[in-house]
Amino acid sequence: MWRRLWLLLRLAVVAAVAFAVVGGWAWFERSYIYPYDYRSYIETSAAQQHTDPFLVAAVIKNESKFRSDAASDGGAVGLMQLMPQTAAWIAGRLGEQFTEDYLYDPAMNIRYGVWYLAELEKEFRGNEILALAAYNAGRGNVRDWMERYRWTDTFDEIDAIPYPETRLYVRAVLEDRAQYKRLYEE
Numbered sequence: 293m294w295r296r297l298w299l300l301l302r303l304a305v306v307a308a309v310a311f312a313v314v315g316g317w318a319w320f321e322r323s324y325i326y327p328y329d330y331r332s333y334i335e336t337s338a339a340q341q342h343t344d345p346f347l348v349a350a351v352i353k354n355e356s357k358f359r360s361d362a363a364s365d366g367g368a369v370g371l372m373q374l375m376p377q378t379a380a381w382i383a384g385r386l387g388e389q390f391t392e393d394y395l396y397d398p399a400m401n402i403r404y405g406v407w408y409l410a411e412l413e414k415e416f417r418g419n420e421i422l423a424l425a426a427y428n429a430g431r432g433n434v435r436d437w438m439e440r441y442r443w444t445d446t447f448d449e450i451d452a453i454p455y456p457e458t459r460l461y462v463r464a465v466l467e468d469r470a471q472y473k474r475l476y477e478e
Contacts, residue, residue, distance in 0.1 A: 318475060326471050329358045330371065333402045341410035346476065347420065348406055350468035351427065354461060360398045369395040372405025379404050417445040421453075424465050429458040 338345035355373035356362035383390030394400040416422035
């Protein structure tokens with residue numbers, strides 16, 4: 293019995309040392325909880341649109357879990373879960389041709405999604421809560437809420453968002469952005 297216990301103790305020590313050598317908990321978080329796939333696409337598009345790349349990564353994590361082939365029951369497609377109509381509108385604003393196949397291309401999906409997120413940030417005067425709520429529930433709904441509840445551009449009460457799904461989404465994206473910043477800011 294003591295021999296088996298001693299062997300288990302040695303294995304535990306070796307496992308702990310190996311875990312520390314590969315980067316420990318931070319490595320685990322980067323690899324499994326907060327991946328940063330498509331980082332170059334995210335950072336390039338975010339820089340072009342003057343948007344926080346960590347916010348973009350958090351949006352992608354919450355929208356598609358970094359799956360470029362993701363499709364929602366509602367018709368949203370790709371990494372940033374863009375609706376085809378929205379993507380066609382974005383392409384038109386950018387003076388580009390558009391086909392729905394573009395939404396499965398990580399570079400295009402990220403470029404269009406970041407452009408749209410930046411557009412929402414401008415529309416809501418830099419208010420990330422309102423921009424994220426609009427990304428999730430639609431800009432028309434957020435405008436209606438602003439009018440109905442007399443919200444201003446300084447709105448900061450996530451709990452006041454009337455849609456539970458949108459409340460949870462905004463909170464999750466902002467929390468994940470903080471984690472991305474902690475893990476990847478250099």
